[in-house]
Amino acid sequence: MISHLRFLVFFIIIFYFSYRVFSLTKDSALFGPLRFLIVLFISAGLSNLAGFHELSLFWKFLVFSYAAAVAVIFQPELRRIYFNRTYHSSPGVGGHYIGNEEIRGKFIDDVVLACQTLSRKKIGALIVLERKNNLWDFIQTGILIDALFSPELAYSVFLLESPLHDGAVIVRENRIVAAGCILPLAERVEMKKLVGTRHRAAVGITEQADGLSIVVSEETGKVSLAVQGRIAWDIEAGALKKMIRILYREVDR
Amino acid sequence: MSFLRDWPVALRKRLTAVMRDRQVGLYALLLTGSLLLFLLSEWHR
Numbered sequence: 001m002i003s004h005l006r007f008l009v010f011f012i013i014i015f016y017f018s019y020r021v022f023s024l025t026k027d028s029a030l031f032g033p034l035r036f037l038i039v040l041f042i043s044a045g046l047s048n049l050a051g052f053h054e055l056s057l058f059w060k061f062l063v064f065s066y067a068a069a070v071a072v073i074f075q076p077e078l079r080r081i082y083f084n085r086t087y088h089s090s091p092g093v094g095g096h097y098i099g100n101e102e103i104r105g106k107f108i109d110d111v112v113l114a115c116q117t118l119s120r121k122k123i124g125a126l127i128v129l130e131r132k133n134n135l136w137d138f139i140q141t142g143i144l145i146d147a148l149f150s151p152e153l154a155y156s157v158f159l160l161e162s163p164l165h166d167g168a169v170i171v172r173e174n175r176i177v178a179a180g181c182i183l184p185l186a187e188r189v190e191m192k193k194l195v196g197t198r199h200r201a202a203v204g205i206t207e208q209a210d211g212l213s214i215v216v217s218e219e220t221g222k223v224s225l226a227v228q229g230r231i232a233w234d235i236e237a238g239a240l241k242k243m244i245r246i247l248y249r250e251v252d253r
Numbered sequence: 254m255s256f257l258r259d260w261p262v263a264l265r266k267r268l269t270a271v272m273r274d275r276q277v278g279l280y281a282l283l284l285t286g287s288l289l290l291f292l293l294s295e296w297h298r
Contacts, residue, residue: 014288019281026277035280038287045290056295 124218133209142181
């Protein structure tokens with residue numbers, strides 16, 4: 001009886017961990033290689049049961065080296081999953097926000113106006129608004145600016161002649177901290193198929209941190225907004241303003 | 254002792270979530286089964 005109970009507890013623990021691993025890696029390229037572990041374990045178990053004990057060492061070696069190879073090859077995926085877990089599990093906003101309602105409203109109006117102008121002229125742009133997670137790692141990859149956000153400044157940064165146009169502008173509170181920043185690209189397969197690098201970068205940063213990214217397409221002039229690894233395509237100015245108002249604010253902690 | 258009172262509800266919710274995501278549940282079950290097969294065959298050698 002006790003051994004049955006022990007087996008059941010053992011089963012539940014292993015099942016729980018397997019379930020967590022598969023649900024975390026469900027949308028990633030790791031899902032396939034992990035499934036291959038099942039084949040390896042079944043083969044190892046069957047060869048043990050059939051009495052090929054000499055093969056045991058070989059199976060163990062194969063399982064461990066396979067696991068190590070997967071960890072090395074899929075290191076970016078693992079890193080993304082780790083960041084998703086640590087950042088996205090705390091959805092609160094509030095590290096950086098503008099306390100004063102009036103200044104916040106003016107800032108959001110400015111962002112929307114900048115996007116409208118860039119969209120009308122079909123100038124590609126990528127603006128990231130920092131929230132709780134510090135984006136210093138990405139800020140360092142660009143040129144530090146530290147200037148109050150204004151539609152004119154944003155417009156001049158993204159002008160094709162500007163040396164800073166090919167990268168992201170990162171905004172903290174209502175100041176442009178840096179421009180020309182290099183962001184990680186989205187890993188999801190459907191993103192790779194569908195869109196260009198700018199949109200993939202916009203989604204990529206939101207997969208790793210909780211900031212908002214606003215993209216203006218160079219080809220169509222359409223404005224999209226990405227948050228937490230998802231993107232809303234082709235947003236009208238009014239809707240964009242409403243979404244930023246909801247997402248970029250202080251919440252009770 | 255809300256845990257003692259609420260655990261059946263919590264368990265049912267968790268099981269419903271597992272059932273909803275059948276593909277993940279199925280692979281988790283297969284991995285568990287194969288791992289157990291491997292470990293038990295090692296221990297009973």
